[in-house]
Amino acid sequence: MKKIITIVGARPQLIKAAPLSLKLKERFEEVIVHTGQHYDYELSDIFFNELKIPHPKYNISVGSKSHGHQTGIMLIEIEKILLEEKPDIVIVHGDTNSTIAGALAAVKLHIPLAHNEAGLRSFNRLMPEEHNRVVTDHVADILFVPGENAVKNLAKEGIVKNVYNVGDVMFDSILLFEKLSGNSKILDELKVAPKNFYLSTIHRAENTDNISNLVSIFTAFSKLDKKIILPLHPRTKGRIESNNIAIPGNVKVIQPAGYIDMITLMKNAEVILTDSGGIQKEAFYLKTPSVTLRNETEWIETIQLGWNLLAGADTERILESIDLVKKAEKFDKPVYGNGNTSEKIVEVLKAIL
Numbered sequence: 001m002k003k004i005i006t007i008v009g010a011r012p013q014l015i016k017a018a019p020l021s022l023k024l025k026e027r028f029e030e031v032i033v034h035t036g037q038h039y040d041y042e043l044s045d046i047f048f049n050e051l052k053i054p055h056p057k058y059n060i061s062v063g064s065k066s067h068g069h070q071t072g073i074m075l076i077e078i079e080k081i082l083l084e085e086k087p088d089i090v091i092v093h094g095d096t097n098s099t100i101a102g103a104l105a106a107v108k109l110h111i112p113l114a115h116n117e118a119g120l121r122s123f124n125r126l127m128p129e130e131h132n133r134v135v136t137d138h139v140a141d142i143l144f145v146p147g148e149n150a151v152k153n154l155a156k157e158g159i160v161k162n163v164y165n166v167g168d169v170m171f172d173s174i175l176l177f178e179k180l181s182g183n184s185k186i187l188d189e190l191k192v193a194p195k196n197f198y199l200s201t202i203h204r205a206e207n208t209d210n211i212s213n214l215v216s217i218f219t220a221f222s223k224l225d226k227k228i229i230l231p232l233h234p235r236t237k238g239r240i241e242s243n244n245i246a247i248p249g250n251v252k253v254i255q256p257a258g259y260i261d262m263i264t265l266m267k268n269a270e271v272i273l274t275d276s277g278g279i280q281k282e283a284f285y286l287k288t289p290s291v292t293l294r295n296e297t298e299w300i301e302t303i304q305l306g307w308n309l310l311a312g313a314d315t316e317r318i319l320e321s322i323d324l325v326k327k328a329e330k331f332d333k334p335v336y337g338n339g340n341t342s343e344k345i346v347e348v349l350k351a352i353l
């Protein structure tokens with residue numbers, strides 16, 4: 001049986017790996033390597049438990065460090081594991097430091113590398129994720145892309161070989177786990193009624209490391225007429241505490257939510273206010289409008305179809321965008337595949353290996 005190594009490390013990679021692992025195990029031996037980039041229970045173990053992801057055989061436990069330090073340790077340790085395990089292929093997901101570390105470790109040992117969620121670009125080189133995407137795409141042997149726009153982005157950079165438009169694996173995750181959202185008690189616990197609250201997540205460096213952005217976002221929130229549920233990423237929590245930033249009274253801060261609770265919150269929010277990439281798409285799949293607290297997005301189709309608006313961190317723009325996106329004409333189009341991305345990836349891997 002051919003052996004695949006999947007590298008995970010940060011929360012969104014666990015959500016992407018879950019449906020794919022289910023399909024991979026029918027045909028391949030999969031070994032999971034967790035870099036430990038995310039280590040808090042709410043950002044890591046809860047997903048292994050809830051989503052039934054096979055337990056990682058290796059955990060590098062890299063923890064929080066500066067970018068170079070964190071990436072360097074992961075590269076050193078992943079190389080050792082690849083030498084030991086001798087996989088036929090390595091799969092990396094998304095755009096985190098764990099992605100680029102896994103990619104470099106694989107290609108330097110001449111092990112074929114597959115990048116899932118390839119071809120995305122924000123064209124903002126100040127984002128660490130943009131470097132991770134560009135480098136990983138340029139060294140990957142097989143590129144699984146979520147949609148047509150990603151195919152075009154790669155072509156502009158001369159990458160046209162072994163590009164497979166398989167759709168977005170996070171659509172598979174939503175379809176797989178949405179069924180369980182009926183079991184969630186989160187709305188009762190938070191005392192919110194469906195479509196009568198906002199949901200927000202904030203964790204991007206451009207917002208958390210810029211205090212005036214955080215303050216401006218919270219000023220907008222203070223002017224909203226409904227409760228805002230804010231599952232707080234530890235990075236953001238740290239910045240709020242160390243800078244004594246006041247959280248408005250209508251914002252309900254909670255621990256980072258597990259996936260089933262998060263799906264329930266996303267599905268039932270009136271509008272989602274987020275700087276996350278993944279949540280913009282999840283909102284789109286669950287038919288909840290969103291306002292993106294950034295000035296650009298990799299998921300431009302969500303905007304073209306009327307479900308999402310860019311507002312940056314500007315107080316007035318955030319408030320206007322919330323009104324506009326509620327009223328906007330919205331279209332349904334399967335721009336990121338049909339929710340069978342895992343199967344398509346397995347078909348490609350079967351043909352190649």
Ligand code: UD1
Nearest residue numbers: 010011012037038039040043064095096097128129234235
């Ligand atoms: C990382 C990814 C980002 C992804 C996000 C999902 C990079 C460059 N960034 O950002 O693309 O969208 O994950 O959440 O890879 N921390 C904890 N506990 C944890 C993890 C982090 O307290 O379990 C805190 C630490 O203070 C750390 C900070 O969060 O310094 C940043 O963590 P890190 O994993 O480096 O980046 P994220 O902001 O989570």
